[in-house]
Amino acid sequence: MNRLDADVDIVVTWVDDSDLEWRKTRDQYKNIKNDSEAQSDLRFRDWDLLKYWFRGIEKFAPWARKIFLVTVNPVPKWLNLDSERIVLVHHDDFIPEQYLPTYNSRVIELNLHRINGLSENFVYFNDDYFLCRPIKKSHFFKGNSPRAMAVSNSLSVGDNISHAMLNNVQVLNDNFSKHQVIRESPLKWFNPKYGLAILQNLALLPWPRFTGFHNHHLPLALKKSVAKEIWELEFEVLDRTSRSRFRQYTDVNPFLLSWWSICSGDFAPAHLKSYGRYYQLDQAGVEPVVDSIRKQKHSTICINDGSIPDLDEAKRQIQRAFQSILGESSSFER
Template identity: 25%
Template structure:
């Protein structure tokens, strides 16, 4: 019998938005203007909706390094990306799905400009496989990806590390730091499953393998918590990180494999400001080494402005 993790039927889900689209921009500004409470700085940083060539790099990296994925779902908001440069055979695997389908029956939460809210409902995509892997469009595959890199014995392989965020959680000033909002939403997710800030699994900025049934069960157990999470049209400190909720539920149930090896790279926003450029360049070059399978670049325009040959290195990394 073929193990579940090796069987055909694992999908990829990618969230994408073109924030420069005039219609999208107008809707976002209108929603922001009518928000009753002040928004966190992390929630309104314009780079959050920026769209360069990240989606194209992400899709080409999948075509080159994980052609066995069954279907690629691109989740959008009344938009359709240009896929004409991709091979026809690969385009046939791609399905565009709108927020209105993902939020069917819950469309009062729309429009939303909040990735946390959108990720909370991705498991509701009609026809999505039980085993799926979630990509932000700024995550690229940089080496061959095998099914067992994502699922083993039918259980997700979770990348990250155990951390102690108790100092952050206790510091009122930390709540205003835009760089720390992600820490708080991970703390919130862990607490919902019975873990605390002093001992939680920090999910890496990488692809997120998930079981659809795990999220469906969590929704049945805590519908009000899910509905509160999607009510925020922009990121909020009170929200939970959906992948963190899924991952801690799997850890609690002993239904996952933890992967703490450094096979992933993350160039966060501000890295070119906080570190010498030679160090950032050296880090970027590591994406071309066979030991690296994933590369996340949070702010490609910022990185490219500081390191003009950034795209050359991305091309080398994602090439077959």
């Protein structure tokens, strides 16, 4: 197969927090030793937008070969499982038994490469990542090389997520020499697509070790072979994460896979600003999100949940916004 024509699948993880049986089992594993934020209902809340996620994939990314829906719950009744492009995957289909049950998204993400039939190149979506306008396969992959951003960042200790990022960086420093990596691919580190962010690379160049990377919190272009390599070289680290029922401060997360490709030099620089837009609801509010969707300002967006005053009204506004651009049913619906 021509490198430019390589198959690319899409994987989306989804949880239905209204599933009473799932909630009962999850709550049995909750305890004071786990991080309270990691156990919060906000971590699992469903916004009833999955239908628009599928419509966006069909309308804006027709090049996707297969769509793998990863869940532990019964699927919505409207989902057309007779579609040849949908593959339903339950956790016990691919996650080793010793890691189940899990309520830690990182466990799911770090084991996606085990899914039977998944293409070597795939794009990983959380269920709060959406497509809002047509997007090319080349947005995520240039040939067989995943798009990524080699932009240095200085991470600090803070919440659970910050710790996972720092743990990622530790793994990279154990396996790669920063200066050698940059010497071997200088044009990928000092690329005009990063804009002024190149200055961050210059400022942190004297540091002998990696201090962190830009985190875009949007769909990730990943390779199965990279995940397999990391599992072989850093089994203890990934095994420890995979044994965490809920997120822990000792975890690594899936950005490790993308950053590993950067350090290996097997990636294509992506535009920093045009890749997509991240919205944190409790900070940005609902209005900018609705405006972005209706005007299709960005090809990809993330709508990250947060504490908001009127959840039901926020849901209605965002659903109406998606209905305005994705009003037609897809072949993924019955």
